[in-house]
Amino acid sequence: MNRVCALFQIKYPIIQGGMVWNSGWRLASAVSNAGGLGLIGAGSMYPDVLRTHIARCQEATDQPFGVNVPLLYPNIEEIMDIILEMNVKIVFTSAGNPRLYTGRLKEKGITVVHVVSSVAFAQKAEQAGVDAIVAEGFEAGGHNGREETTTLTLIPMVNRSISCPLIAAGGIATGSGMLAAMVLGADGVQLGSRFVASLESSAHQLFKEKVVSAKEGDTVLTLKELAPVRLMKNKFYQDLEALYQQNPSKEELQQLLGRARAKRGMFEGDLIDGELEIGQISGLIDNIRPAAEIVADLVKEYNMALEELPGVI
Amino acid sequence: MNRVCALFQIKYPIIQGGMVWNSGWRLASAVSNAGGLGLIGAGSMYPDVLRTHIARCQEATDQPFGVNVPLLYPNIEEIMDIILEMNVKIVFTSAGNPRLYTGRLKEKGITVVHVVSSVAFAQKAEQAGVDAIVAEGFEAGGHNGREETTTLTLIPMVNRSISCPLIAAGGIATGSGMLAAMVLGADGVQLGSRFVASLESSAHQLFKEKVVSAKEGDTVLTLKELAPVRLMKNKFYQDLEALYQQNPSKEELQQLLGRARAKRGMFEGDLIDGELEIGQISGLIDNIRPAAEIVADLVKEYNMALEELPGVI
Numbered sequence: 001m002n003r004v005c006a007l008f009q010i011k012y013p014i015i016q017g018g019m020v021w022n023s024g025w026r027l028a029s030a031v032s033n034a035g036g037l038g039l040i041g042a043g044s045m046y047p048d049v050l051r052t053h054i055a056r057c058q059e060a061t062d063q064p065f066g067v068n069v070p071l072l073y074p075n076i077e078e079i080m081d082i083i084l085e086m087n088v089k090i091v092f093t094s095a096g097n098p099r100l101y102t103g104r105l106k107e108k109g110i111t112v113v114h115v116v117s118s119v120a121f122a123q124k125a126e127q128a129g130v131d132a133i134v135a136e137g138f139e140a141g142g143h144n145g146r147e148e149t150t151t152l153t154l155i156p157m158v159n160r161s162i163s164c165p166l167i168a169a170g171g172i173a174t175g176s177g178m179l180a181a182m183v184l185g186a187d188g189v190q191l192g193s194r195f196v197a198s199l200e201s202s203a204h205q206l207f208k209e210k211v212v213s214a215k216e217g218d219t220v221l222t223l224k225e226l227a228p229v230r231l232m233k234n235k236f237y238q239d240l241e242a243l244y245q246q247n248p249s250k251e252e253l254q255q256l257l258g259r260a261r262a263k264r265g266m267f268e269g270d271l272i273d274g275e276l277e278i279g280q281i282s283g284l285i286d287n288i289r290p291a292a293e294i295v296a297d298l299v300k301e302y303n304m305a306l307e308e309l310p311g312v313i
Numbered sequence: 314m315n316r317v318c319a320l321f322q323i324k325y326p327i328i329q330g331g332m333v334w335n336s337g338w339r340l341a342s343a344v345s346n347a348g349g350l351g352l353i354g355a356g357s358m359y360p361d362v363l364r365t366h367i368a369r370c371q372e373a374t375d376q377p378f379g380v381n382v383p384l385l386y387p388n389i390e391e392i393m394d395i396i397l398e399m400n401v402k403i404v405f406t407s408a409g410n411p412r413l414y415t416g417r418l419k420e421k422g423i424t425v426v427h428v429v430s431s432v433a434f435a436q437k438a439e440q441a442g443v444d445a446i447v448a449e450g451f452e453a454g455g456h457n458g459r460e461e462t463t464t465l466t467l468i469p470m471v472n473r474s475i476s477c478p479l480i481a482a483g484g485i486a487t488g489s490g491m492l493a494a495m496v497l498g499a500d501g502v503q504l505g506s507r508f509v510a511s512l513e514s515s516a517h518q519l520f521k522e523k524v525v526s527a528k529e530g531d532t533v534l535t536l537k538e539l540a541p542v543r544l545m546k547n548k549f550y551q552d553l554e555a556l557y558q559q560n561p562s563k564e565e566l567q568q569l570l571g572r573a574r575a576k577r578g579m580f581e582g583d584l585i586d587g588e589l590e591i592g593q594i595s596g597l598i599d600n601i602r603p604a605a606e607i608v609a610d611l612v613k614e615y616n617m618a619l620e621e622l623p624g625v626i
Contacts (some may be wrong), residue, residue, distance in 0.1 A: 002623065012626055119529040119596075138451065139463040147530035150452040150463040152484040152493065153593040157529045160597075171465040180465065180493040182623055216432040216470045217460035247560035280466040283432070284473075303625045310315065310495055312616045313325055 003165040004188030007111060007132055008064050008090060011035030012299055013188030014178070015134075015167060016195045016291070018068025018092055019142060020044035020277070021266040025053040026200040029060035030291035035299075038291075039092055043070040044263065047078045054086045064090060066111075070143075071096020084108055095143060095227075098128040106131075113167070117145025122158045133162060134190050137170030141193050141279035144221055144228045152184065159185030173281040175301020191298075193279040196266075198291040204269030207276060214282035223257065225250050232276040236261065316478040317501030320424060320445055321377050321403060324348035325612055326501030327491070328447075328480060329508045329604070331381020331405055332455060333357035333590070334579040338366040339513040342373035343604035348612075351604075352405055356383040357576065360391045367399045377403060379426075383456075384409020397421055408456060408540075411441040419444075426480070430458025435471045446475060447503050450483030454506050454592035457534055457541045465497065472498030486594040488614020504611075506592040509579075511604040517582030520589060527595035536570065538563050545589040549574065 004013040016023065016031040018039030028038030038061075040053050050067070057065050067088050069079055072095045080101060083091060091105055094115035105112050106129060114125040115134040122133050135158040137151030138144060149157075151170040159166055168186035172178055173194040181189050196203050197211045214232065221230045222240060231237060243256055257275075265274020289297075317326035329336065329344040331352030341351030351374070353366050363380070370378050380401050382392055385408045393414060396404060404418055407428035418425045419442060427438040428447040435446050448471040450464030451457060462470075464483040472479055481499035485491055486507040494502050509516050510524045527545065534543045535553060544550060556569055570588075578587020602610075 002626070137463065137465070138461075139466050148451075148534070149529055149593055150450065150465065150484055152450070152463065152465045152490065153452050153596065154529070156487065156490065157596050171463055174469065176496050176498070177465065177469065179622075180496045183489050183493045183496060183618055185489070216462055216467070221461070280462055283466065283470050299626055305496055306622065306625055309492075309619065309622070312619055313315070313612055 002187060004132065004167060007165055008037050008066075010037050010064055012295065013167075014295055014298055015039065015188060015190040017169065017190045017192035018042070018066070019192050019196065021263055022196050022201045022203045023068070024202040025057035025060060027195060027198060027202065027291055028065045029057045030198070030200040031195065031295060032061045032063040032065040034292035034295035035063075036295045037090070038065045039068045040065070041068050042079055043068065043073060044267075047075055047082055050079060051082050051086065054082070054088060058086075066090030066092055066113075068092040068094060070094050071098075071100060080104070083110070092134065098125045098130055102128045102130055115169070116158075117154070118147045118149060119154075119157050119161050122162050126162045126164055130164065132165040132167060132187075133158065134167040134169050135186075136190075138221065139230075139280040140170030141219070141230045141282070142277040144230050146224070146228060148221070151181065155181060155184040155186050171279065171281045173284055175298045175303070176305040177281070178298060178302050179305045193282045194285060194294060195291060196278060197285050197288045198294055199288060200291045203266050206269035206271055207266050208288050210271055210276060211278055211282045212286055212288060214278065214285070216280075216283040218283065219278055219280050223253060226253055226257065229275075229277060230279060232278055232282075234265075234274075234276055235272045236265070236275060315500060317445065317480060320478055321350050323350050323377055325608065326480075327608055327611055328352065328501060328503040330482065330503050330505035331355070331379070332505050332509065334576055335509050335514045335516045336381070337515040338370035338373060340508060340511060340515065340604055341378045342370045343511070343513040344508065344608060345374045345376040345378040347605035347608035348376075349608045350403070351378045352381045353378070354381050355392055356381065356386060357580075360388055360395055363392060364395050364399065367395070367401060371399075379403030379405055379424075381405040381407060383407050384411075384413060393417070396423070405447065411438045411443055415441045415443055428482070429471075430467070431460045431462060432467075432470050432474050435475050439475045439477055443477065445478040445480060445500075446471065447480040447482050448499075449503075451534065452543075452593040453483030454532070454543045454595070455590040457543050459537070459541060461534070464494065468494060468497040468499050484592060484594045486597050488611045488616070489618040490594070491611060491615050492618045506595045507598060507607060508604060509591060510598050510601045511607055512601060513604045516579050519582035519584055520579050521601050523584055523589060524591055524595045525599055525601060527591065527598070529593075529596040531596065532591055532593050536566060538566055539570065542588075542590060543592060545591055545595075547578075547587075547589055548585045549578070549588060
């Protein structure tokens with residue numbers, strides 16, 4: 001049996017990334033009901049909001065689902081308490097030290113997965129005792145690693161450095177992308193951008209349409225002095241570029257970024273001055289679909305790609 | 314029959330990238346004799362040197378081989394004259410406008426391939442009448458595109474935008490990497506870094522050993538203000554970084570880069586002050602091998618990866 005399916009007790013090794021402003025209970029439960037693993041993105045939720053989303057998700061599906069928790073968030077202790085209290089079974093941690101919470105969560109029987117962007121952090125996460133690792137490449141949307149290692153090169157290098165199940169993320173939106181990642185040594189895949197453009201995503205409709213219209217070259221990794229983030233080249237990005245011409249300090253960059261700019265872009269639909277986090281593979285995404293159809297298509301395309309393989313050479 | 318094999322009349326759809334300072338007649342003929350397509354890298358050769366390499370390659374193999382020509386090089390007219398005069402059958406062009414020479418070369422019966430790093434340039438190259446396109450991702454060593462699109466995302470997007478044969482480059486050094494690229498829609502692959510670390514490469518032994526010892530995260534894309542180039546993070550790169558702290562002009566960057574720095578690093582083995590161009594996949598390369606064994610291993614690994622595929626889901 002596939003190691004990712006066995007670990008999470010799911011039908012397909014397809015995980016929906018727990019993204020800020022995009023991944024509430026509607027999306028997570030829809031993906032889980034379709035046989036994948038849905039994740040609630042706690043990173044953009046106040047504790048009470050997260051509580052509501054977990055409760056709704058538990059009502060909406062009897063299948064496994066999880067919560068993604070960026071470890072650097074300010075109210076992290078409260079978030080972890082809610083997760084334990086509400087009996088969440090699967091936690092994906094990111095953006096922080098996996099040693100901080102892995103032990104505590106695993107003691108309570110929770111399956112813990114950590115997201116990394118380099119071989120060194122993959123090894124540290126495995127040493128911290130996680131059950132699986134998501135290795136995410138440079139092409140991924142949103143927050144990203146400093147090494148800029150791409151999924152195609154990262155997956156085989158992480159694969160030979162760890163022994164726990166490996167989930168590939170960054171640049172995957174189709175069944176053939178999924179098969180390619182698994183050929184490289186991944187046990188499963190995590191998709192973000194593809195699920196932003198789903199009916200159940202909590203992204204603003206205008207942002208979803210922007211993702212669908214995106215072309216190759218429309219995203220960029222920027223704000224490397226703060227925390228590298230991949231986003232669309234809209235007016236906010238042009239403002240950033242103009243500031244960069246003046247050799248800005250971190251404080252000046254932080255000031256331009258301000259607060260709530262990601263919410264403004266992705267959740268409120270301000271395509272001009274908002275921050276629109278999305279991956280390079282948005283250039284390949286052409287429609288907004290129900291999450292269940294996205295999962296079904298991934299499976300169909302994956303099986304078709306297996307059938308249409310070139311022969312031995 | 315595989316479209317790349319048919320186009321070049323070769324046994325395996327494996328192309329050795331025509332790299333500056335690494336790809337002379339020894340490497341090109343060894344790869345061609347092993348059933349792949351070897352390329353002489355004209356970019357680092359004076360016209361007379363290129364003439365010698367073509368002649369030696371013609372003596373060393375009766376199999377097809379080609380020459381890679383960066384179109385922006387100063388003595389380009391002389392290079393093209395030599396190619397026509399010496400009856401070279403295959404030309405890969407890069408770094409310039411494919412309309413300039415494609416027609417003239419094809420009139421003489423030469424197979425012309427152009428290297429691109431974006432969908433827009435792939436479409437322009439096809440319109441210019443090339444026989445095949447190499448699409449090269451952000452992870453590739455040496456000169457690189459401004460869009461920073463990775464191979465995993467670039468290949469499917471280029472694949473649906475053109476109809477001529479498509480060769481994937483950037484981040485490939487193994488048979489499973491090759492299969493992954495072909496799952497994504499490529500007809501064949503071009504490998505650079507893997508062939509730098511070959512016995513027949515004209516790279517300095519110290520540079521080859523440096524490639525073998527490279528780890529994930531050891532390369533970086535820099536000099537974006539001049540022409541983006543991926544290289545190893547050695548002292549020369551640290552000097553660049555120090556200069557970047559001072560918000561340098563293009564002229565200051567050009568002055569630090571100077572002339573012949575790539576030759577100094579890759580050909581003369583100055584690992585400290587030389588420019589060491591190499592791809593991210595160097596982190597996966599662990600040995601210096603004869604080119605024929607590299608080709609044979611790629612084929613063996615590719616066929617093994619086909620056999621070990623996960624089943625339908």
